[in-house]
Amino acid sequence: MSGLxxxxxxxxxxxxxxVMPRLxxxxxxxxxxxEAHMAALLGVRFLVSEYSTGPIHGGRIDSLGLDESGxxxxxxxTDRR
Structure with missing residues (x-):
């Protein structure tokens, strides 16, 4: 872990x-x-959680938002433990 x-x-x-870091x-x-703080953390307006990519792709997007340009x-x- 870094010195941050x-x-x-x-x-x-x-x-x-x-504040002591924890997993x-x-x-x-x-x-x-x-998602609750997406605007402050990333400058992105949160739209939806678990967005379906449809029957052709059969997946989902964890979190979807829009940046300042739309x-x-x-x-x-991803859990990388």
Whole structure:
């Protein structure tokens, strides 16, 4: 793991505390978090979760959104443990 540290700020007393990294329990936890904050994290407007690609392709897109120019953005989540 790199030397990058994460901190949470406390707005009431302007303090900070280090946040200890942890693995998500399931992929859906990460997906839900990213979808809820997609605009802030990626600059993308969230549209839909688990979007079907139709009967010909038979797949699904984990998260679908639009960027600032209206182009589609596909976000896929993969567990690589």
């Amino acid at each position: 540290k994460l901190f949470r700020t406390n707005t009431t007393n302007s303090g900070v505390r280090e 998500a329990e399931v992929e859906a936890d990460v997906q839900g978090l990213v 182009s589609p953005v596909i976000v896929e989540f």
